[in-house]
Amino acid sequence: MVEINSTRLLDDLAALRQIGGHGTGVVREAFTATDLEGRRWLARRFAEAGLRPVWDPIGNLFGLPPTGRPLVLIGSHSDTQPEGGWLDGSYGVICGLEIARAAQEAGRPGIAVVSFADEEGTFEPLLGSRVWSGELPFSAILDRTDRNGRRLRDILAGMPELITAEQVSPQLFKAYIEAHIEQGLVLDDADEAIGVVETIVGMQHVEVAVIGDQNHAGTTPMNRRHDAVMGFVAFAHAVDEAFRSEAGPSTVWTFGRVTVSPNATSIVPGRTDAMLQIRDPEQARLNHLAARAVSIAENISAKGAVQIRTQVTAKLPPAPLDATLVSTLASAAERLSPGLWRRMVSGALHDAVPVSRIMPSAMLFVPSIAGRSHCFEEDTRPGDLVQGCTVLGAAVESLLLLSP
Amino acid sequence: MVEINSTRLLDDLAALRQIGGHGTGVVREAFTATDLEGRRWLARRFAEAGLRPVWDPIGNLFGLPPTGRPLVLIGSHSDTQPEGGWLDGSYGVICGLEIARAAQEAGRPGIAVVSFADEEGTFEPLLGSRVWSGELPFSAILDRTDRNGRRLRDILAGMPELITAEQVSPQLFKAYIEAHIEQGLVLDDADEAIGVVETIVGMQHVEVAVIGDQNHAGTTPMNRRHDAVMGFVAFAHAVDEAFRSEAGPSTVWTFGRVTVSPNATSIVPGRTDAMLQIRDPEQARLNHLAARAVSIAENISAKGAVQIRTQVTAKLPPAPLDATLVSTLASAAERLSPGLWRRMVSGALHDAVPVSRIMPSAMLFVPSIAGRSHCFEEDTRPGDLVQGCTVLGAAVESLLLLSP
Numbered sequence: 146m147v148e149i150n151s152t153r154l155l156d157d158l159a160a161l162r163q164i165g166g167h168g169t170g171v172v173r174e175a176f177t178a179t180d181l182e183g184r185r186w187l188a189r190r191f192a193e194a195g196l197r198p199v200w201d202p203i204g205n206l207f208g209l210p211p212t213g214r215p216l217v218l219i220g221s222h223s224d225t226q227p228e229g230g231w232l233d234g235s236y237g238v239i240c241g242l243e244i245a246r247a248a249q250e251a252g253r254p255g256i257a258v259v260s261f262a263d264e265e266g267t268f269e270p271l272l273g274s275r276v277w278s279g280e281l282p283f284s285a286i287l288d289r290t291d292r293n294g295r296r297l298r299d300i301l302a303g304m305p306e307l308i309t310a311e312q313v314s315p316q317l318f319k320a321y322i323e324a325h326i327e328q329g330l331v332l333d334d335a336d337e338a339i340g341v342v343e344t345i346v347g348m349q350h351v352e353v354a355v356i357g358d359q360n361h362a363g364t365t366p367m368n369r370r371h372d373a374v375m376g377f378v379a380f381a382h383a384v385d386e387a388f389r390s391e392a393g394p395s396t397v398w399t400f401g402r403v404t405v406s407p408n409a410t411s412i413v414p415g416r417t418d419a420m421l422q423i424r425d426p427e428q429a430r431l432n433h434l435a436a437r438a439v440s441i442a443e444n445i446s447a448k449g450a451v452q453i454r455t456q457v458t459a460k461l462p463p464a465p466l467d468a469t470l471v472s473t474l475a476s477a478a479e480r481l482s483p484g485l486w487r488r489m490v491s492g493a494l495h496d497a498v499p500v501s502r503i504m505p506s507a508m509l510f511v512p513s514i515a516g517r518s519h520c521f522e523e524d525t526r527p528g529d530l531v532q533g534c535t536v537l538g539a540a541v542e543s544l545l546l547l548s549p
Numbered sequence: 550m551v552e553i554n555s556t557r558l559l560d561d562l563a564a565l566r567q568i569g570g571h572g573t574g575v576v577r578e579a580f581t582a583t584d585l586e587g588r589r590w591l592a593r594r595f596a597e598a599g600l601r602p603v604w605d606p607i608g609n610l611f612g613l614p615p616t617g618r619p620l621v622l623i624g625s626h627s628d629t630q631p632e633g634g635w636l637d638g639s640y641g642v643i644c645g646l647e648i649a650r651a652a653q654e655a656g657r658p659g660i661a662v663v664s665f666a667d668e669e670g671t672f673e674p675l676l677g678s679r680v681w682s683g684e685l686p687f688s689a690i691l692d693r694t695d696r697n698g699r700r701l702r703d704i705l706a707g708m709p710e711l712i713t714a715e716q717v718s719p720q721l722f723k724a725y726i727e728a729h730i731e732q733g734l735v736l737d738d739a740d741e742a743i744g745v746v747e748t749i750v751g752m753q754h755v756e757v758a759v760i761g762d763q764n765h766a767g768t769t770p771m772n773r774r775h776d777a778v779m780g781f782v783a784f785a786h787a788v789d790e791a792f793r794s795e796a797g798p799s800t801v802w803t804f805g806r807v808t809v810s811p812n813a814t815s816i817v818p819g820r821t822d823a824m825l826q827i828r829d830p831e832q833a834r835l836n837h838l839a840a841r842a843v844s845i846a847e848n849i850s851a852k853g854a855v856q857i858r859t860q861v862t863a864k865l866p867p868a869p870l871d872a873t874l875v876s877t878l879a880s881a882a883e884r885l886s887p888g889l890w891r892r893m894v895s896g897a898l899h900d901a902v903p904v905s906r907i908m909p910s911a912m913l914f915v916p917s918i919a920g921r922s923h924c925f926e927e928d929t930r931p932g933d934l935v936q937g938c939t940v941l942g943a944a945v946e947s948l949l950l951l952s953p
Contacts, residue, residue, distance in 0.1 A: 327768065328765050328767075328768040329765065329767075329768030329769060329770070330768075330769065330770065330773050331770075346767065348767075350814070359924060360920065360921070360922075360923075360924075361732045361733065361896070361897060361920075361922050361923055362801065362803040362805055362826055362828075363732070363733075363750065363752075363801065363828050363895075363896035363897040363898065364731065364732040364733030364734075364895075364896040364897045364920065364922065365733060365734070365801065365896075365920065366733070366734065366735075366799070366801065366896075367793075367796070367800070367801055367802075369734055369920070372803070374785070374804045374805070374807055375785070375789060375804070377782075378782050378785045378786050378789070378804075379786070381778070381779070381782045382782050382783075382786045385779060385782070389771075392771075395770070396771075397766065397767065397769065397770065397771055398771075399766040399776070399814075399815075399816075399817055400778045400779070400782075400818075401766050401778070401809075401812070401813055401814045401815060401816050401817065401818060402809065402812050402813060402814050403778055403807065403809045403812070403818075403821075404809075404812070405805075405806065405807045405808075407632075408805070408806050408807070408808070409805055409806060410754070410803075410805045410806050410824045410826055411803070411805060411826065412803075412805050412923060413803055413805065414804075414805060414807075417807075420814045422766055422814055422815065424766075424767050491767075491768075492765070492767035492768040492769075493765060493767040493768050494767065516764065516765075516768065516769065516773070517764070518764075518765050518768070519765055519816070520763070
């Protein structure tokens with residue numbers, strides 16, 4: 146019987162929170178000294194739990210059981226956003242550690258743990274899991290620089306752990322399961338404890354450049370303007386109206402980034418750059434909405450006041466998760482949290498996305514208080530943290546029972 | 550007879566263009582080394598023309614005739630926008646120099662010249678003319694910093710010219726006349742040579758802060774969002790619609806500055822700051838439109854998705870110019886450019902605005918090719934530059950004839 150030790154789980158989470166702790170939050174950006182300190186602490190905790198710490202060439206840290214063929218890999222990432230929360234990916238890594246440890250104590254050593262490198266995108270979102278799953282060639286990314294101009298190649302060369310880096314073959318594992326905070330409002334609103342994720346949404350970006358004509362804001366009559374801000378306003382307004390009637394129940398769209406040039410009070414703006422992000426669990430709807438935005442841009446450009454250039458980038462397909470694993474998690478949730486769980490979609494991306502392309506994968510969510518995440522206020526009630534790990538442990542136990 | 554020397558006029562304009570020259574444009578921001586180099590060159594040119602160069606404590610540079618009471622002050626400014634055109638204020642300063650010089654040669658030494666400090670607002674728009682005309686207290690502005698954190702007080706203390714600065718009493722002058730490029734399309738569209746300005750528009754700024762709730766762009770459902778960009782889009786769209794039906798024939802309005810926070814692709818924006826600038830020649834209409842924008846913001850806030858805070862700042866009343874001076878300019882224009890001139894409104898602010906509050910003032914415009922200004926492409930045909938100075942010189946001559 147795999148028995149989760151809730152005190153040990155919460156203590157490990159609290160200990161990791163200290164590394165890069167910043168008020169109630171955590172600042173532990175990928176490949177900084179603090180991130181490495183956190184992951185070296187993890188490596189020691191893996192060893193103490195009887196797991197062999199193994200770093201792979203991109204800096205993923207695995208904890209591999211000593212004997213026998215591992216069956217299930219559990220984990221997530223332990224880096225954070227520039228102003229991050231204490232749980233985010235850390236919760237999934239510590240869940241993995243606790244379940245592997247409990248499994249070993251129960252004489253079932255088939256669980257491995259992973260902390261994937263740079264999930265938050267200091268160099269590239271989901272960097273470690275994308276390289277490990279073969280989606281992103283190792284060599285293609287080495288000359289990437291972070292916003293401080295540091296090259297990934299140089300950072301990796303400076304990590305003593307990587308002198309003895311080993312490739313960890315994905316073929317070692319039969320399944321990947323990731324626990325994570327929901328980072329949304331669904332479970333908290335419904336007072337539910339567990340979310341069993343069926344699909345991780347896909348994403349398309351429509352990069353928008355509204356080209357106007359920079360001019361004097363006092364002397365250019367309204368009917369002679371080519372105003373790149375008002376062009377953006379017309380575009381965003383029309384997109385929002387169209388999407389409200391054509392979107393699906395879980396579609397979301399966001400103009401998160403808008404930059405105006407020259408951005409001066411007395412100058413009619415000459416250019417506005419914006420990014421429209423669309424997420425949806427269905428590929429066809431993603432395609433339709435991105436095309437709709439492009440056609441709205443064309444219609445506005447045809448009127449002549451501004452030209453709106455669009456480019457559809459970051460086409461990430463939805464990731465449906467493994468039906469058997471989802472059922473196993475759902476059974477454990479119904480047994481241990483009857484009526485307090487749901488099947489749901491993940492609106493956030495996770496390391497499970499690239500991993501799901503190479504092995505059966507699944508995800509389990511615990512509630513985020515008020516849906517807050519990627520900020521210092523991010524939190525989850527201790528009881529929910531324990532329950533998530535318990536349900537995941539129970540699901541893993543039934544998987545181990547099924548194994549030869 | 551005051552005879553403009555067109556070669557000397559164009560040569561001086563070309564010489565000043567070299568100082569801070571940048572391709573076809575000029576970069577000579579107020580109080581930079583380049584601006585001071587330009588104004589020291591002007592001081593030498595003033596002296597060569599028999600005008601005594603006098604710096605006042607805020608850094609305005611006057612050229613005062615040697616004897617007799619000056620009657621008419623002619624000038625503008627010689628600083629530029631960060632990416633400025635070669636004519637802008639420089640045209641008015643060099644016109645003043647040429648007319649004062651020609652007047653002296655004609656035995657009529659009653660013309661003084663000025664290059665006002667920092668018209669473009671490195672520290673404050675119309676800084677030099679506002680301080681000189683008593684609108685802005687000298688002491689109130691000294692601790693202002695520019696965008697590089699330099700304090701005005703320290704900059705003034707570092708200018709050797711200001712050790713011997715003198716107050717130049719506005720009471721020395723009976724009138725102020727400013728020549729300027731139109732910076733708009735009206736004269737160029739109509740193939741006209743001269744604009745006689747009757748009123749300089751007033752201006753109101755509505756500072757807008759759209760307060761939403763920063764959150765994860767993947768996990769926050771559309772109906773739970775407090776999106777500060779979409780709040781801004783709704784506001785700007787509604788303001789534009791209302792203003793289009795309620796504005797006057799020469800009203801202009803501009804959202805020139807829009808700043809989104811945190812401005813990241815995957816985050817629902819928590820805050821958008823924007824500036825709505827409204828210009829109109831009539832005070833009542835300015836008041837009405839600013840109040841309309843505030844009430845639109847209140848209506849959107851009442852719906853609850855975002856809170857839009859507004860503050861009406863920079864309430865600058867319209868500046869009607871002196872009727873007698875306007876007639877004098879109009880007569881000269883009709884005599885020298887019959888059928889090729891018009892009375893018009895200035896949509897741009899000028900040093901003439903604060904000066905008009907303390908003495909009879911007037912302005913004369915020459916065409917801007919394609920209306921372009923505040924950019925490297927800014928230009929005016931040489932013939933138009935000469936004609937503007939000639940008409941202004943003729944008007945000044947009739948004023949001198951009238952003087953005791």
